[in-house]
Amino acid sequence: MSRQIMQLSSGLPFFKGAVAVSVAALLAFAPGTIQANAAVLGPQADKCADDHGPAVLVEIAGLKKRSGSLRIQSYGGDPSRFFEKGAWLERIDVPVPAAGSVSVCVPVPKPGTYAISVRHDMNGNGKSDMSDGGGMSGNPEISLFDLMFKKKPPAREVVFTVGDHVRTITVTMNYVQGGAFRPIKQASR
Numbered sequence: 001m002s003r004q005i006m007q008l009s010s011g012l013p014f015f016k017g018a019v020a021v022s023v024a025a026l027l028a029f030a031p032g033t034i035q036a037n038a039a040v041l042g043p044q045a046d047k048c049a050d051d052h053g054p055a056v057l058v059e060i061a062g063l064k065k066r067s068g069s070l071r072i073q074s075y076g077g078d079p080s081r082f083f084e085k086g087a088w089l090e091r092i093d094v095p096v097p098a099a100g101s102v103s104v105c106v107p108v109p110k111p112g113t114y115a116i117s118v119r120h121d122m123n124g125n126g127k128s129d130m131s132d133g134g135g136m137s138g139n140p141e142i143s144l145f146d147l148m149f150k151k152k153p154p155a156r157e158v159v160f161t162v163g164d165h166v167r168t169i170t171v172t173m174n175y176v177q178g179g180a181f182r183p184i185k186q187a188s189r
Contacts, residue, residue, distance in 0.1 A: 041105070042092045042094060044107050047105050047166075048103075048166045053162065053163070053164055054109075054164055054165070055107045055108060056107075056108060056114065056116060056167050056168075057103055057105055057106075057166050058072055058103065058105075059101065059102070059103050059168060059171070060103070060135075061171070062172045062173040062174075062183045063120060064122065064133055064175050065122055067122055067123070068095075068096055068121045068124040069120075069124050070093070070094050070096055070118060070119070070120055070121075071092070071093050071121065072092045072104050072106055072116065072118050073088035073090065073091045073092075073116070073117045074106050074108060074115070076113065077089075079159060080155070082155060083152050089108065090107060092106060111162055111163045112161070113162075114137075114161075114162055115136065115138075115159055115160070116136065116137040116171060117135070118135045118171045119132060119134050120133035120134065120175075132175075133173040133174055135171040135173045136153065137159070137171060139172045141153075141182075142174060142181050143180070143181060146181075
């Protein structure tokens, strides 16, 4: 059987190329991988280089538009204070890159339990608008009512642990769509 496939594929160079491209595309966007040409963003990006933790590499998926800025905040300590105003440990603001994967390095003070929030200020005005997006570690479902009444998700849905190394997490962005706050169907890359 494999000999027949080899004979068939040797006569179809396009087929072999298409398979190679497909495999490369799958590997490039697999969770926990960084594209070779993608730069890690943030003022302390070197903390994630060569696994110089403790730090969190936050991979941001599902951006609605390639404009504005991203604000990434880390929280640690008492989970009941996660996401409270001013309770963040580290706040990093970066412009949204025009293309490629979006990975931001967030250093943490020591191994422990943490949570991350991400806000996409799509128009870059520094204010929270209805067009802005957001997400959290663990990617909990958030309703419009949760947003309006500032209801936080349970800690068990957003916490993760960081050891002495770099921990990679993926945060999927959510945007207001009709009567819901959810990931968009066609995310830009």
